[in-house]
Amino acid sequence: MRFSTNGDRFFRNRIRKLREQAGLTQADMAERSGFSLLYYQNIEAGRRTNTPLHTIEKIATALEISLHEVFAKTPPVMVRIKSTAPPHYKNPRSKRRR
Numbered sequence: 001m002r003f004s005t006n007g008d009r010f011f012r013n014r015i016r017k018l019r020e021q022a023g024l025t026q027a028d029m030a031e032r033s034g035f036s037l038l039y040y041q042n043i044e045a046g047r048r049t050n051t052p053l054h055t056i057e058k059i060a061t062a063l064e065i066s067l068h069e070v071f072a073k074t075p076p077v078m079v080r081i082k083s084t085a086p087p088h089y090k091n092p093r094s095k096r097r098r
Helices: 005-021 026-033 037-045 053-063 067-071
Strands: none
Touching: 005 026, 005 037, 005 053, 005 067, 026 037, 026 053, 053 067
């Protein structure tokens, strides 16, 4: 799936707003998405156009939202993300001791 210029502009503005609402830096997003910082910055700045769907899926996962919410025209209900670890990461020491 590829986007037109207007779609690219909407997408990059949208992910920047979502990232800021989640309280994440570009470096946080790059790490959570599995991208280099430069690659993520290029997406958000519009220097990387025609963003592939699998890349958008990784960004949505990093933001802990659905693909639908990435493209929705209405603001999503965002919860501030506290951890900078990837969403699939589980801390083995986080278990309670009895």
